[in-house]
Amino acid sequence: MQLTSEEKKMADGEYGYATQKAMEILVTLGDIYGAERMIPVSSVQVAGVSYANLEEAGLEWLAEMAKDGKVRVLTTLNPAGMDLEEWKRLGISEDFARNQQRVIDAFSRMGIITTCTCTPYLVGNVPHFGEHIAWSESSAICYANSVLGARTNREGGPSALGAALTGRTPEYGFHLDNKRQPQVKAQVQAKLDGTYQFGALGKVLGEKLGEKISYITGIPSASVEELKSLCASYATYGGVALFHIEGITPDRVSQIPVETVTITDEDIKAAINALNQETSIDFVSIGCPHATLAELEYIANKLKGKQVKKEVWITTARPTKQMADRMGFTKMIEGAGAKIAADTCCVVAPIKGRFVGLATDSAKGCYYGSGKNRFKVKLMSIDECIEEAIR
Amino acid sequence: MQLKGRKIYKGKAEGEAIVTKQSISFYGGVDPSTGTIVERGHELEGKSITGKILVFPTGKGSTVGSYVLYQMSKNGKGPKGLVLKECEAIVAVGCIIGEIPCIDHIDIEKLTTGRHLILDANKSALEFK
Numbered sequence: 001m002q003l004t005s006e007e008k009k010m011a012d013g014e015y016g017y018a019t020q021k022a023m024e025i026l027v028t029l030g031d032i033y034g035a036e037r038m039i040p041v042s043s044v045q046v047a048g049v050s051y052a053n054l055e056e057a058g059l060e061w062l063a064e065m066a067k068d069g070k071v072r073v074l075t076t077l078n079p080a081g082m083d084l085e086e087w088k089r090l091g092i093s094e095d096f097a098r099n100q101q102r103v104i105d106a107f108s109r110m111g112i113i114t115t116c117t118c119t120p121y122l123v124g125n126v127p128h129f130g131e132h133i134a135w136s137e138s139s140a141i142c143y144a145n146s147v148l149g150a151r152t153n154r155e156g157g158p159s160a161l162g163a164a165l166t167g168r169t170p171e172y173g174f175h176l177d178n179k180r181q182p183q184v185k186a187q188v189q190a191k192l193d194g195t196y197q198f199g200a201l202g203k204v205l206g207e208k209l210g211e212k213i214s215y216i217t218g219i220p221s222a223s224v225e226e227l228k229s230l231c232a233s234y235a236t237y238g239g240v241a242l243f244h245i246e247g248i249t250p251d252r253v254s255q256i257p258v259e260t261v262t263i264t265d266e267d268i269k270a271a272i273n274a275l276n277q278e279t280s281i282d283f284v285s286i287g288c289p290h291a292t293l294a295e296l297e298y299i300a301n302k303l304k305g306k307q308v309k310k311e312v313w314i315t316t317a318r319p320t321k322q323m324a325d326r327m328g329f330t331k332m333i334e335g336a337g338a339k340i341a342a343d344t345c346c347v348v349a350p351i352k353g354r355f356v357g358l359a360t361d362s363a364k365g366c367y368y369g370s371g372k373n374r375f376k377v378k379l380m381s382i383d384e385c386i387e388e389a390i391r
Numbered sequence: 392m393q394l395k396g397r398k399i400y401k402g403k404a405e406g407e408a409i410v411t412k413q414s415i416s417f418y419g420g421v422d423p424s425t426g427t428i429v430e431r432g433h434e435l436e437g438k439s440i441t442g443k444i445l446v447f448p449t450g451k452g453s454t455v456g457s458y459v460l461y462q463m464s465k466n467g468k469g470p471k472g473l474v475l476k477e478c479e480a481i482v483a484v485g486c487i488i489g490e491i492p493c494i495d496h497i498d499i500e501k502l503t504t505g506r507h508l509i510l511d512a513n514k515s516a517l518e519f520k
Contacts, residue, residue: 021487021488024487025488028400028487031397032478048455048458056462057459057461057463058458060465156457156481157457157458158457158484158488159484
């Protein structure tokens with residue numbers, strides 16, 4: 001790889017240990033993937049934050065990097081394993097809370113904004129069309145590439161941190177025009193409504209097409225909430241970083257692919273059926289990816305004056321929760337006995353085995369709920385989640 | 392015999408080979424406290440990779456796998472070196488932060504478990520008798 005003199009200084013350790021290590025990671029990845037040079041990035045999202053995933057080893061490495069590492073561009077953070085303020089009422093142990101806080105402190109020392117959300121694009125880290133960025137968090141990567149039209153590869157925690165500390169990323173993959181073109185057309189004939197059905201579509205596409213870049217037609221309109229659900233699910237089940245939706249994705253397409261798959265109502269139904277397990281429900285979670293203000297308002301109005309009979313987590317970003325506090329949504333939701341949990345979610349919180357059955361509107365939540373956390377799961381609409389909660 | 396590959400992370404290592412034809416997910420697939428492969432149904436399930444030169448086609452799974460390699464290495468439970476057919480980002484980053492010598496682009500079909508290997512990642516070379 002060709003490095004500029006400034007990049008060589010970073011690689012030679014002139015800016016300290018962390019910057020050198022960061023450059024070492026980026027150069028190695030660049031060599032593996034055939035990059036010729038580094039390009040500047042203007043925004044980074046770092047994943048790998050929950051202490052449940054990092055444990056001592058990850059924390060130790062981050063602490064080492066935080067000794068002299070400082071971010072050079074706007075950098076935000078993925079969800080933690082707990083609500084940083086109100087962790088006790090989520091049943092988090094003192095031990096876990098202490099360790100999670102050490103992780104957050106290490107990130108904070110490096111100048112990372114500890115947003116603790118998987119939806120950076122809802123809280124001020126919003127890249128524009130064509131902007132080069134380095135994000136981890138598979139759902140946000142997909143959203144940045146496919147909805148915003150920004151350009152990022154699928155970074156892991158350390159390579160995203162490397163980009164933050166150097167302000168660079170190796171130029172390969174989705175940073176290049178010719179690597180962003182669609183390879184297969186996905187004709188959606190199904191009528192889709194609501195986050196859970198868009199999540200089901202993500203599962204169908206992911207399993208049918210894998211990492212192939214699709215050109216999706218037949219979706220005349222979709223809300224931000226539906227798109228973030230589709231992104232999360234498609235990335236989970238297909239490992240994709242980019243897809244095109246006709247009329248939504250800003251990237252110019254030079255040729256619409258000839259190879260076509262068709263997605264019908266039956267496909268969507270089958271995907272939902274495949275996820276739904278026979279189980280009683282004792283845990284309801286909405287907000288994977290993190291709930292928007294509109295979702296909190298909707299849920300608040302649905303729950304007003306009702307009482308939930310199960311553990312209910314509505315997970316969201318801290319700034320969104322603060323606005324919900326101001327608007328009285330939090331009062332309505334928590335008055336009904338449900339909890340708004342900021343900074344965390346049902347995927348990364350240390351709740352393995354704590355519940356029997358999870359009801360959620362998130363197809364991604366189903367995947368990690370049944371795999372990692374060993375729950376039985378049911379995918380349903382937000383309305384049905386709320387009915388289930390108060391039943 | 393000497394095989395030439397591509398350097399992923401510098402360093403030298405010498406030791407016994409443990410070889411698999413199946414890819415490895417370090418997050419969830421390997422217990423970092425013991426260095427044992429725990430992925431259900433994996434052909435190395437129950438086998439330890441500690442102190443060995445691990446030969447495998449490629450990595451898979453969650454990016455948290457990089458931290459597992461680092462953790463094993465820190466705890467003295469890691470492999471001495473890694474030899475792959477095709478290295479991807481998770482394993483590459485794990486080797487860099489765990490400082491584990493690693494090369495790829497090696498025809499791993501030629502290698503068998505138990506064989507004595509000399510890995511010189513600085514020269515992108517693997518030697519065995």
